[in-house]
Amino acid sequence: MSRQAGAAVWDPAQYGIFGDERARPFAELLARVDLEAPGHIVDLGCGSGExxxxxxxxxxxxxxxxFDSSPEMIAAARGIPGKLTFSVGDVATWQPERPVDLIVSNAxxxxxxxxxxxxxxxxxALAxxxxxxxQVPGNFDAPSHTLLRExxxxxxxxxxxxxxxxxxxxLDPSGYLDLLSRHGCTVDAWETTYxxxxxxxxxxxxxxxxxxLRPVLTRLGPADRASFLAEYGARLREAYPPAPHGTVFPFRRIFVVAGGP
Known part of the structure; x- marks a missing residue:
């Protein structure tokens, strides 16, 4: 979702273009959460709230x-009906007022x-x-990211x-498994490439x-932004060639569910 990225300005409409694809890892993460009826849930980095x-x-x-750091995303989220509280906040400094049954953090x-x-x-902070x-993206060695860094x-x-x-x-799944196991957690860590x-x-x-691209685009003026996108877009078309049926885009995700026994 839209997340803590310095001065990046997040666009709920742009993020939502591939909403179904972005929602699938969230659903598969939550499918492994073995809680019957958590009373207090916190979503850290909620994006536009869907x-x-x-x-x-x-x-x-x-x-x-x-919570989310982006006022634009929280403004969109507050239009969602239901028993939900959305607030602008930095998840890196978040402190709960009381123990939490489930903390979720998606991308x-x-x-x-x-x-x-x-x-x-x-x-x-868990009860x-x-x-x-x-879950976090794990595709930082993919062409989409190596070309961007270059x-x-x-x-x-x-x-x-x-x-x-x-x-x-x-970290990779083993890195998170080791880190959280050292703190006494039972850990389920895995990865999937979609x-x-x-x-x-x-x-x-x-x-x-x-x-x-959000942190990149917010640093550039209109002319430089157009020039950067034209060059980067051409490189992406070569790395991910379009076909009549669509463009194949592999995406690796890393998942962790951790807590007490």
């Missing part, structure tokens, strides 16, 4: 608080450089028997964009415009 609403559909008696932690140090604090469930580091763009994209901002078929003109470019 996925938060699905928590309420599964656990209709729960109190659900949701957020890769925006927070020190998140391995943050996870034990979130575990400590007895509570769960922490999160461009940002090139002589043409380095001055403005050299530090805009971090190379490997997440073979996605995207439709439309320049669909991979449209995908990353909703996420990985």
């Amino acid at each position: 996925l938060t609403a699905s928590l309420l559909r599964r656990w209709p008696d729960a109190t659900i608080d949701a 957020v932690l890769h925006w927070i450089p020190a998140h391995p140090d943050l996870l034990p604090r979130w575990i400590g 007895p028997g509570g769960r922490l469930a999160f 461009m940002c580091a090139s002589p043409r763009w380095q001055a403005e964009l050299g530090d805009a994209v971090r190379p490997r901002p997440v 073979a996605q078929l995207l439709q439309g003109e320049d669909p991979v470019l449209e995908w990353v415009k909703g996420t990985a």
